[in-house]
Amino acid sequence: MTTTTTAPTSTAVLDASGVTMRFGGLTAVRGVDLTVNTGEIVGLIGPNGAGKTTFFNCLTGLYVPTEGKVAYKGTVLPPKPHLVTQAGIARTFQNIRLFANMTVLENVLVGRHTRTKEGLWSALLRLPGFKKAEQESRERAMELLEFTGLAAKADHLARNLPYGEQRKLEIARALASEPGLLLLDEPTAGMNPQETRAAEELIFAIRDKGIAVLVIEHDIRFIMNLCDRVAVLVQGEKIVEGPAEVVQADERVIAAYLGEPFEGAPGKEEAAEVEAAEAEAHSTTEGDDK
Numbered sequence: 310m311t312t313t314t315t316a317p318t319s320t321a322v323l324d325a326s327g328v329t330m331r332f333g334g335l336t337a338v339r340g341v342d343l344t345v346n347t348g349e350i351v352g353l354i355g356p357n358g359a360g361k362t363t364f365f366n367c368l369t370g371l372y373v374p375t376e377g378k379v380a381y382k383g384t385v386l387p388p389k390p391h392l393v394t395q396a397g398i399a400r401t402f403q404n405i406r407l408f409a410n411m412t413v414l415e416n417v418l419v420g421r422h423t424r425t426k427e428g429l430w431s432a433l434l435r436l437p438g439f440k441k442a443e444q445e446s447r448e449r450a451m452e453l454l455e456f457t458g459l460a461a462k463a464d465h466l467a468r469n470l471p472y473g474e475q476r477k478l479e480i481a482r483a484l485a486s487e488p489g490l491l492l493l494d495e496p497t498a499g500m501n502p503q504e505t506r507a508a509e510e511l512i513f514a515i516r517d518k519g520i521a522v523l524v525i526e527h528d529i530r531f532i533m534n535l536c537d538r539v540a541v542l543v544q545g546e547k548i549v550e551g552p553a554e555v556v557q558a559d560e561r562v563i564a565a566y567l568g569e570p571f572e573g574a575p576g577k578e579e580a581a582e583v584e585a586a587e588a589e590a591h592s593t594t595e596g597d598d599k
């Protein structure tokens with residue numbers, strides 16, 4: 310990796326070092342270091358099963374990493390999901406996790422409970438002092454629905470939203486905890502091209518609000534348009550990291566996606582023979598439909 314000079318104002322929002330996660334004999338994530346700086350959108354890519362979601366689970370306290378540590382704005386985080394959220398890291402899930410039978414607005418309100426001192430039980434039991442906090446929470450939640458383009462559907466049940474809007478609602482709910490870092494696990498999975506472009510705009514707008522973003526996605530064009538930096542995981546290891554255009558052209562990345570030549574794979578000579586045979590077959594069938 311080339312050394313980059315960081316501007317003096319640039320501070321690490323996320324600093325994960327040596328993160329390893331083993332499941333029995335399987336090492337899903339192996340010694341991964343990753344930083345995300347203020348104002349950055351960083352991409353995390355890699356083939357299926359590379360360990361991307363597992364890495365997110367280690368960052369957010371869902372898994373206790375076998376080794377390594379995760380720091381947010383200079384403070385090492387305990388691996389407990391509610392403490393991680395409270396510290397300022399929010400996430401969305403690869404498999405959408407909404408409260409299907411709650412309204413869109415209620416889903417966002419649930420996301421706010423880590424930021425209101427009354428807390429979830431107070432909200433559910435409607436204890437004194439709850440009313441003012443509730444009013445403020447509703448206003449903030451509606452702002453977030455405006456921001457994500459869902460305000461008109463505030464009273465709809467989450468389960469009745471089309472898929473693309475459910476993904477947006479997950480983002481709105483994550484933003485409700487007022488994070489400094491947002492982790493997105495495949496935010497455009499299942500979206501059509503227009504929805505994907507809208508998601509791109511939304512993520513830029515989130516960054517412009519001062520929230521750093523780390524995003525997992527298989528859609529390489531989306532990643533390359535969006536990200537300042539991209540890290541590539543293959544079999545649990547970070548093999549390359551750098552600016553999008555550098556990563557895109559890296560032969561190790563291309564090999565990881567296309568597959569390494571396997572032992573006994575046809576060499577140049579065999580390939581030339583096949584090509585010659587194809588050319589011959591083609592010339593004898595010339596004039597036929599292609």
Ligand SMILES: Nc1ncnc2c1ncn2[C@@H]1O[C@H](COP(=O)(O)OP(=O)(O)OP(=O)(O)O)[C@@H](O)[C@H]1O
Pocket residue numbers: 332335337355356357358359360361362363364403
């Ligand atoms: N809780 C678990 N117990 C055992 N193995 C697990 C667990 N979670 C993940 N794994 C394994 O860890 C590896 C990495 O999985 P992970 O879901 O992190 O990959 P991914 O990069 O997110 O893949 P995809 O792009 O398909 O979402 C896989 O081999 C998976 O089977």
Ligand SMILES: [Mg+2]
Pocket residue numbers: 361362363403
């Ligand atoms: Mg995954």
